[in-house]
Amino acid sequence: MANEEKTQGHRYMLKERRHRMSVPRVNSSSAVAALPTRIQGNCPLCVTSPPSGRSTAASSWKVLLAILSLVLATTIWALGLVDSFAKPSVAPALSLEQQELTLLAEPQIPPPLRSLLLGTDASDSLLNSLRQIPLERLDDRQKILFTALETDPEHRRSLQQLDLESSDLRQLQRALAEGDKRNVSADERSRLLLLTADPLTRRLACEALGGDEESCLDQALATRAARRLVISGLLPLLALLLGGLLLLRHLWQLLRRRLPSWPALLAPPLGVLDMVLLVAGGFVVLGEVLMPLLVIPISSALTRGLSAPLTQGINVFLGYVALAAPPLLILRQQLGQLDRAQRPPQGWLQWRIQPVARALLQGGRGWLMVLPPVVLTGWLITRVIGDQGGSNPLLEIVLNSQDPLALLLLSLTAVVLAPLFEETIFRGVLLPVLGQSLGRLGGVLVSALVFAVAHLSIGELAPLLVLGLGLGLLRLSTGRLLPCVVMHALWNGVTFLNLVLLGS
Structure with missing residues (x-):
């Protein structure tokens, strides 16, 4: 009798175990997703993201295309950056243009602003800059300016060997390199100055060939150059000062947490x-x-x-x-x-x-x-x-x-x-x-x-x-x-x- 009851108990336990195994299990993420929105919002471990309207699974072709694009772009940009080492900087050209504009505007700059806008002697600055440039990289105009500004007679004569594309400018250069101010007549000087239309070249060549400062100066051109110099030099300086003050004020407000x-x-x-x-x-x-x-x-x-x-x-x-x-x-x-x-x-x-x-x-x-x-x-x-x-x-x-x-x-x-x-x-x-x-x-x-x-x-x-x-x-x-x-x-x-x- 005892053995029979024991056998029935084992059968009942096996039946209950089979019943529990047949009940479907609930996925935990599905359970969380089924919770009311208010409960999910209060759950510190639940991470929610706004619907994007797009499938999160990326196609394999899209991944491969992105990888290929990234490799090509990285190679192209790396080669471009390396290649930029060989490209000349625009800074020397900008510096030369600034110095030429300064020299052209110098006679018309008010004395109180000369030290601020001109700094050191404009002629010496331009001459030193031209000396630092390889001669083969100078254009015809720069070669004429170099010859007119050069004060050493031997150096000036050596510049005569420079080859110029323009035959007219070659005549002017020869006169600047060889001529003595005392031996150049006013008529010859006027004829030579007609060979160039550049205002700075005309003025420096006129002074180098013996003309006085007043007769060599074109006041209208110098006045226009002075205006350009003030705009290109003074306004950026004022913008720097104003921007620095605004930046300091912003940092102060940031430190005081007033932003x-x-x-x-x-x-x-x-x-x-x-x-x-x-x-x-x-x-x-x-x-x-x-x-x-x-x-x-x-x-x-x-x-x-x-x-x-x-x-x-x-x-x-x-x-x-x-x-x-x-x-x-x-x-x-x-x-x-x-x-x-x-x-x-x-x-x-x-x-x-x-x-x-x-x-x-x-x-x-x-x-x-x-x-x-x-x-x-x-x-x-x-x-x-x-x-x-x-x-x-x-x-x-x-x-x-x-x-x-x-x-x-x-x-x-x-x-x-x-x-x-x-x-x-x-x-x-x-x-x-x-x-x-x-x-x-x-x-x-x-x-x-x-x-x-x-x-x-x-x-x-x-x-x-x-x-x-x-x-x-x-x-x-x-x-x-x-x-x-x-x-x-x-x-x-x-x-x-x-x-x-x-x-x-």
Whole structure:
């Protein structure tokens, strides 16, 4: 009897065990997802993310395309930075233009401003600069200036061996190198001066050939040069001082914790993979490598028979349009795939056009505040490791261009197209998306680094990095993109104006 009851007990236990094993188990993540929203919000260990409207699983072809784009872009940028070492810096040309403008304007500068704007003797400064340039790199005009300024008779005669392309200037150079002031008549001097139309060359040659200072001076030209010198020299100095004061005030308010808190950083629900495809694939591989192959034949056909400056202006304009088109089309396609119901009121890029006046004020204030650290960074780099060369070739094109239509196209490219495109990519999309994974400051740093490297100028890498940091912080502090475009346009516009004033 006892054995029978024991056997029935074993059968009952086996039946219960089979019943428990047949009950389906509940997945823990499904259970959490099934909880009411209020309970999930109070759970400190629950991580929630806003719906993106996109599948989180990336296609294998997309991953492979991103990896290939990243490898190609890294190689292209690395080769571009290395190649920029061999490119000449625009700094010596800018220094020469500044010294020539100073010397041309010197007679018309008021005495109280001479020490501030002119510094040391303008003639000696220009002569020393010309002596440091290899003779084969001097153009005809610089060779004439060198001969007219040289005070040592033997050195002046040795300059006669320099080959000049212009036969007229060769006559003037021979007279400057061999002639004695006492042996050059007024008629001969007047004839020789008609061989050049450059005002500075005419004045220095006139004085070197025995003319008095008053008769050799063209007061109208000197007055115009003085105005250009004041604008190109005094206004940037005032901007530096004002920007330094604003920066100190801002840092003081930061230490006292009186600055307003930053607005929320809204980003389109894109991932790092999307940013690799946008920047590496669209910007570098398509925009910088493949599109020029299509644009060069078109540009050559459009510029056939035009002057060299106008040809350069058209090539730069069309080249930049071709560069910007692929990444902007890719960005449009990426944003078009997002759920429109999740779109913020001001759009994914947060342009926030209104109020326009406030955006202009924020952009101008940001430009003034970033100016001192950028200039200081460039000065420190030059002092510590010297001029590394590799300046943006657009700077020298603007400096040497005299064609009004070419300058219009170049200004449209530098002051309008470049700020709109670059801020859309780097501060409109890249910074906010990276900020979601790296944090706000991490997004600012990485986007600024990519912005600096993208210019492929080793000599301007550090200043551009500081400029990118300033643009990124402006994007975070304002919560909108338009002030960044204004600040970028001001930076390029003031640089462009300074180049035009020096080159004219």
